[in-house]
Amino acid sequence: MMSRQHTYLINGGTDDAISPLDRGLHYGDGVFRTFKVVDCLPVNWPIQYQKLVSDCGAIGIVCPSAELLMADIQMLFDLDEIAVAKIMVTRGIGERGYAPPAITAPTRIVMKSPMPVYPASHYEHGVALYICKTPVAHQPVLAGVKHLNRLENVLARAECRDPAFVDGVMLDMFGNVIECTSSNIFVRKGNRLLTPSLVKAGVAGVTRQRVLDIAHYLQLTTETADIVLDDVLTADEVVICNSLYGVWQVRSLAAQTWPLGKLAAQLRELLSL
Numbered sequence: 001m002m003s004r005q006h007t008y009l010i011n012g013g014t015d016d017a018i019s020p021l022d023r024g025l026h027y028g029d030g031v032f033r034t035f036k037v038v039d040c041l042p043v044n045w046p047i048q049y050q051k052l053v054s055d056c057g058a059i060g061i062v063c064p065s066a067e068l069l070m071a072d073i074q075m076l077f078d079l080d081e082i083a084v085a086k087i088m089v090t091r092g093i094g095e096r097g098y099a100p101p102a103i104t105a106p107t108r109i110v111m112k113s114p115m116p117v118y119p120a121s122h123y124e125h126g127v128a129l130y131i132c133k134t135p136v137a138h139q140p141v142l143a144g145v146k147h148l149n150r151l152e153n154v155l156a157r158a159e160c161r162d163p164a165f166v167d168g169v170m171l172d173m174f175g176n177v178i179e180c181t182s183s184n185i186f187v188r189k190g191n192r193l194l195t196p197s198l199v200k201a202g203v204a205g206v207t208r209q210r211v212l213d214i215a216h217y218l219q220l221t222t223e224t225a226d227i228v229l230d231d232v233l234t235a236d237e238v239v240i241c242n243s244l245y246g247v248w249q250v251r252s253l254a255a256q257t258w259p260l261g262k263l264a265a266q267l268r269e270l271l272s273l
Contacts, residue, residue: 008111024090028149031055032088072110084113126251132156132168136178144204157181183242184208187235193220207241237261
């Protein structure tokens with residue numbers, strides 16, 4: 001089904017109707033992943049699918065098979081194009097009420113969107129962030145899961161309409177840095193590369209995991225820890241990352257600015273290998 005810029009399949013078909021009884025609409029009862037597709041091939045598909053399976057398992061949904069999802073992707077995407085895939089899996093149709101049915105048929109949605117065109121300056125000179133007022137709530141059971149309940153991120157991103165700021169830093173109610181509205185964050189202090197612990201809140205992104213896996217090639221030791229805003233503001237370098245743009249250096253946050261560093265470019269190079 002075509003919709004100007006978007007093409008999508010629902011349960012493998014072109015029917016554009018989602019049942020009003022779908023629990024994804026009622027309760028955000030589902031998970032999703034967003035990633036780049038190049039020449040019909042999902043970038044970093046093994047880890048993307050592994051994360052999807054893990055997140056489905058965390059909330060008790062049966063994840064569609066990799067073969068089924070790959071068939072959807074092959075149907076939607078074309079050779080010689082770079083585009084964005086978003087996979088959503090909901091628990092499916094259920095009766096009114098929070099209690100999930102004992103047996104459900106998950107709804108899967110695979111959507112194609114145009115690849116964003118990011119300004120070259122974001123890669124060459126870095127980006128500016130703002131500090132969000134909306135706090136991130138603690139929910140250890142869902143911590144790390146990319147579930148469909150993202151109202152905190154929506155409200156936090158709506159706080160700033162200034163295009164000079166590409167994202168906002170989100171804190172929990174105790175002042176711990178958790179993530180940005182659509183990316184994960186890392187701070188370098190000497191040869192230590194720190195990223196917030198996500199055991200109580202936040203989304204464990206694929207690129208975050210890949211950065212943790214490759215940082216040793218830069219002689220950096222990685223740590224996941226409780227990080228407060230002062231840890232960010234006093235860092236030698238700060239970078240943000242997600243699966244679409246890779247890694248960007250943060251050049252300014254609040255009143256703090258950083259000179260152009262090498263870390264973001266080095267990580268992008270390693271991620272491209």
